[in-house]
Amino acid sequence: MTDTHSAPPATADGSQRRDWRAFLASSEIDTRLAGMVAALAVIWLAFHFLSGGDFLTSRNLWNLSVQSASIAVMATGMVLIIVSRNIDLSVGSLLGFLGYVMAMVQTRWIPDTFGLGFNRWYTWIIALAVGITLGALIGAVQGAVVAYGGVPAFIVTLGGFLVWRGLIFRMGEQGQTLSPLDDNFRLVGGGPDGSLGEVRSWVFAVIGCAGVSLSLYLSRRRRKRYDLSLRPLPVDVGLAVAGCAVILAAVGLVANGYESPITKQPTGVAYPVVILILVTMAMVYVSRRRRFGRYVYAIGGNPEAAELGGINTRRTLMMTFVVMGILCAVSAAIQTARLNAAVTNLGIQNELDVISAAVIGGTSFAGGIGTITGAVLGAVLMQSLRSGMVLLRIDSPSQDIVVGIVLVTAVAIDAALRLGKKRTVGVSLVTGLVLAALIIQTGRQ
Amino acid sequence: MNQTHAPAGTPLVELRDIKVSFGGLHAVDGVSLTLMPGEVMAVVGGNGAGKSTLMHTIAGAHPADSGQILVNGSPVTIANPRDARSHGIEVIYQRLALADNIDASGNLFLGRELRTSSGALDDSAMASATRDVMKRLNPRFRNLNTPVKSLSGGQRQSVAIARAVHFNARILIMDEPTAALGPAETEQVRELIMQLKSEGIGIFLISHDIHDVFDLADRISVMMQGRLVGTVDKDKVTKDDVLGMIIMGKQPGSAA
Numbered sequence: 001m002t003d004t005h006s007a008p009p010a011t012a013d014g015s016q017r018r019d020w021r022a023f024l025a026s027s028e029i030d031t032r033l034a035g036m037v038a039a040l041a042v043i044w045l046a047f048h049f050l051s052g053g054d055f056l057t058s059r060n061l062w063n064l065s066v067q068s069a070s071i072a073v074m075a076t077g078m079v080l081i082i083v084s085r086n087i088d089l090s091v092g093s094l095l096g097f098l099g100y101v102m103a104m105v106q107t108r109w110i111p112d113t114f115g116l117g118f119n120r121w122y123t124w125i126i127a128l129a130v131g132i133t134l135g136a137l138i139g140a141v142q143g144a145v146v147a148y149g150g151v152p153a154f155i156v157t158l159g160g161f162l163v164w165r166g167l168i169f170r171m172g173e174q175g176q177t178l179s180p181l182d183d184n185f186r187l188v189g190g191g192p193d194g195s196l197g198e199v200r201s202w203v204f205a206v207i208g209c210a211g212v213s214l215s216l217y218l219s220r221r222r223r224k225r226y227d228l229s230l231r232p233l234p235v236d237v238g239l240a241v242a243g244c245a246v247i248l249a250a251v252g253l254v255a256n257g258y259e260s261p262i263t264k265q266p267t268g269v270a271y272p273v274v275i276l277i278l279v280t281m282a283m284v285y286v287s288r289r290r291r292f293g294r295y296v297y298a299i300g301g302n303p304e305a306a307e308l309g310g311i312n313t314r315r316t317l318m319m320t321f322v323v324m325g326i327l328c329a330v331s332a333a334i335q336t337a338r339l340n341a342a343v344t345n346l347g348i349q350n351e352l353d354v355i356s357a358a359v360i361g362g363t364s365f366a367g368g369i370g371t372i373t374g375a376v377l378g379a380v381l382m383q384s385l386r387s388g389m390v391l392l393r394i395d396s397p398s399q400d401i402v403v404g405i406v407l408v409t410a411v412a413i414d415a416a417l418r419l420g421k422k423r424t425v426g427v428s429l430v431t432g433l434v435l436a437a438l439i440i441q442t443g444r445q
Numbered sequence: 446m447n448q449t450h451a452p453a454g455t456p457l458v459e460l461r462d463i464k465v466s467f468g469g470l471h472a473v474d475g476v477s478l479t480l481m482p483g484e485v486m487a488v489v490g491g492n493g494a495g496k497s498t499l500m501h502t503i504a505g506a507h508p509a510d511s512g513q514i515l516v517n518g519s520p521v522t523i524a525n526p527r528d529a530r531s532h533g534i535e536v537i538y539q540r541l542a543l544a545d546n547i548d549a550s551g552n553l554f555l556g557r558e559l560r561t562s563s564g565a566l567d568d569s570a571m572a573s574a575t576r577d578v579m580k581r582l583n584p585r586f587r588n589l590n591t592p593v594k595s596l597s598g599g600q601r602q603s604v605a606i607a608r609a610v611h612f613n614a615r616i617l618i619m620d621e622p623t624a625a626l627g628p629a630e631t632e633q634v635r636e637l638i639m640q641l642k643s644e645g646i647g648i649f650l651i652s653h654d655i656h657d658v659f660d661l662a663d664r665i666s667v668m669m670q671g672r673l674v675g676t677v678d679k680d681k682v683t684k685d686d687v688l689g690m691i692i693m694g695k696q697p698g699s700a701a
């Protein structure tokens with residue numbers, strides 16, 4: 001960005017272009033993110049036409065949003081872990097374990113062990129609190145072994161992968177299914193009643209619009225106070241308008257456009273999606289506006305520089321695993337609540353989906369690079385592929401093949417873009433598309 | 446930064462018998478040095494002589510195994526970079542120590558971020574302060590918002606130098622600060638060194654450029670294989686004397 005706030009207004013072509021580059025550089029929506037949105041749009045349109053108009057419906061998009069939520073929530077934490085050059089392979093097992101513990105709390109421990117009854121007003125609060133605390137503790141233990149013990153995260157979390165899954169079977173129930181769950185707890189999963197409803201969804205949307213506009217205004221005012229270069233006002237206004245339009249459209253057309261099959265009323269935004277939005281906002285704030293986030297990125301960019309900068313790198317690394325553990329508990333609540341049961345294979349292979357979402361969203365294993373919003377989009381993109389293929393009646397093994405192809409293609413394109421190899425971008429894109437199309441064509445049942 | 450004033454003539458920094466070893470290798474083997482306020486002390490020697498390692502002990506990057514460090518006459522413990530900073534010690538590392546994925550102001554304030562009352566990063570304040578200090582150091586510096594990865598070697602060096610200048614170092618360690626710079630930028634760093642010196646800042650300057658050393662330094666310490674060959678007054682020796690010390694490890698007749 002040039003420091004030309006005192007220069008005459010940009011009129012020439014060159015400075016116009018520089019403004020745009022400056023705009024892209026300084027806005028949250030970097031080019032990579034814009035590319036992902038474009039890819040998502042293409043995928044949605046393609047499935048819409050291939051399925052004869054079944055994809056872009058309120059019902060499908062509403063389901064898509066709910067189905068993406070749990071993986072997306074965990075993906076936001078995985079970003080911080082991968083950015084700091086680690087990995088967490090235990091999230092699927094940890095999710096299963098925490099889900100099982102939360103179910104035990106509400107179906108066994110509170111009613112039987114403590115004799116405090118079932119389905120009470122406090123049941124869901126205690127269950128969630130236990131799950132989140134335990135998730136944080138387990139994350140702290142795994143993180144401490146990584147950060148202070150010097151054991152590679154791959155090994156520690158591979159151990160965790162086995163341990164947490166195995167422990168489900170050791171909790172006295174021989175791994176039987178625990179069901180039904182507390183009525184309030186089940187709302188977290190977004191079942192028939194687990195949504196905001198029409199009116200509160202609109203309120204939520206209006207708050208969202210106000211938030212977007214306010215944060216743009218405050219950031220502008222801060223930069224002005226320090227006499228820093230500003231984005232052109234129309235760009236900021238455009239961003240605010242676009243943000244509000246997306247929010248209102250999502251609520252009006254999707255959330256409130258979808259009528260509950262039971263009540264025939266607009267369902268509104270599902271609670272898992274509300275949770276995802278809140279988690280995403282919190283994680284974006286933490287990663288961009290807090291010291292902790294800055295340190296995570298600094299460690300990923302250059303661990304030595306972070307250390308020499310006086311950063312407590314070990315504690316920072318440990319904290320990334322604590323955050324991951326908490327998010328696993330949140331996702332565990334969403335998944336068990338949605339099933340209205342805790343089962344032993346809950347969360348199996350989730351670690352692969354979560355890592356894929358983060359990576360498709362532009363997180364690099366080289367460290368230091370990755371965004372929270374990218375990972376959420378990555379999760380939505382993966383779920384879109386699966387939902388779309390279900391609509392097209394593609395069998396499940398073929399779905400896996402396509403997701404695998406897309407994962408590798410996305411990373412290949414990302415790497416080529418970073419190196420500025422335009423031809424490789426084209427070759428990767430075409431190869432990936434042809435392979436995926438081939439599998440989809442031949443995989444139809 | 447708020448030490449009591451030591452009596453005149455007290456060295457800003459005094460190193461006593463510093464030793465550092467890596468496994469069996471004595472990288473620094475009993476070195477004693479002093480640095481006076483407003484003095485530029487060149488530390489020279491061949492590759493692997495132990496110059497960077499010695500400076501790392503003062504910087505808190507790699508604490509000494511034994512020996513004593515005195516700042517303003519009082520013994521201090523420097524166990525980590527924070528300790529060093531609390532004594533007004535700033536370092537420009539040989540390998541710059543920048544996080545490539547973060548922009549200039551993020552790097553400048555790394556570990557010492559400015560925060561708003563809510564504890565959030567105050568990016569605007571940091572960007573503005575960065576702009577001001579860069580203006581002074583490298584007026585042509587423009588890339589305030591791009592990750593430092595995409596900067597040239599010289600621009601990256603300006604960022605590392607800006608970090609030391611912004612935080613008002615009283616003791617500055619420069620480990621080959623001009624190694625990546627073109628002639629104009631090198632000249633800027635030289636001017637900066639002279640200016641900081643006139644402000645009473647003490648500077649350890651590590652350099653392989655004997656001309657730089659003679660232009661800038663007041664005294665020259667020569668290291669070889671972890672040991673101090675000797676410390677000489679620049680005015681009392683010739684370049685050949687110093688080269689002899691660096692290469693052969695021999696004391697010139699006129700050594701101080």
Ligand SMILES: Nc1ncnc2c1ncn2[C@@H]1O[C@H](COP(=O)(O)OP(=O)(O)OP(=O)(O)O)[C@@H](O)[C@H]1O
Pocket residue numbers: 467470472490491492493494495496497498499539
């Ligand atoms: N972290 C380390 N681990 C092991 N050995 C090290 C380490 N750092 C330095 N050394 C060794 O210590 C010795 C002194 O290294 P140092 O970097 O201090 O030399 P130098 O004088 O700065 O050299 P140069 O002019 O090449 O920068 C070398 O033999 C080096 O290999």
Ligand SMILES: [Mg+2]
Pocket residue numbers: 496497498539620
């Ligand atoms: Mg060195």
